[in-house]
Amino acid sequence: MTTKVRLTKLYDNKEIKSTVRQIAKDITRDYKGKNPLIIGILKGSFIFIADLVRELRFPLEIEFIRLSSYGRGQTSSGKVKVLQKIAAKIKGRDVLIVEDIIDSGVTLNFLIDYILKKQPSSLKLCCLLDKVARRRIPVTIDYVGLIVPDKFLVGYGLDWDEKYRNLPDICCVEDEIAT
Ligand code: PRP
Numbered sequence: 001m002t003t004k005v006r007l008t009k010l011y012d013n014k015e016i017k018s019t020v021r022q023i024a025k026d027i028t029r030d031y032k033g034k035n036p037l038i039i040g041i042l043k044g045s046f047i048f049i050a051d052l053v054r055e056l057r058f059p060l061e062i063e064f065i066r067l068s069s070y071g072r073g074q075t076s077s078g079k080v081k082v083l084q085k086i087a088a089k090i091k092g093r094d095v096l097i098v099e100d101i102i103d104s105g106v107t108l109n110f111l112i113d114y115i116l117k118k119q120p121s122s123l124k125l126c127c128l129l130d131k132v133a134r135r136r137i138p139v140t141i142d143y144v145g146l147i148v149p150d151k152f153l154v155g156y157g158l159d160w161d162e163k164y165r166n167l168p169d170i171c172c173v174e175d176e177i178a179t
Pocket of ligand 1: 158
């Protein structure tokens with residue numbers, strides 16, 4: 001038996017790129033003259049952060065942390081694991097966390113605590129997609145791209161069982177068809 005997934009395009013790459021440019025404008029306005037440490041959460045944010053930083057016209061440094069709370073399922077396990085730590089010093093830095101999507105808020109809430117313990121001089125949050133309807137833990141996001149419906153999304157870095165991260169558009173998984 002094989003499982004097929006039906007994908008419906010929600011945001012095409014053109015719309016995503018213009019959203020990224022708008023976020024970059026807002027970030028540039030706030031960080032000009034600073035040298036922030038931008039932290040991307042792997043794996044999902046890798047495409048967003050790559051596009052975002054190429055729109056930022058000021059000095060910055062990039063780090064990644066690899067977190068996971070979903071495993072192979074479609075809902076958060078509620079337990080966040082640090083699969084790969086940040087190498088750079090956080091203390092005294094202006095830190096901007098970049099996330100692809102916020103769903104329950106569990107991952108970001110965990111990371112905020114984790115970073116604040118390391119005493120940054122400031123901490124702001126950026127996400128491309130905000131699935132507000134699913135929030136279990138309130139988090140205030142400084143830069144939000146798109147408010148998205150409560151559907152399982154893939155593409156532009158987001159996966160379904162590690163697949164579809166490479167799609168240039170963002171699609172929703174309508175259903176699974178067993179054949
Ligand atoms: C996804 C996504 C966020 C998190 C958001 O990561 O990239 O990090 O879930 O969900 P939450 O708000 O409910 O915590 P995932 O754990 O699937 O790992 P991945 O980035 O490697 O795909």
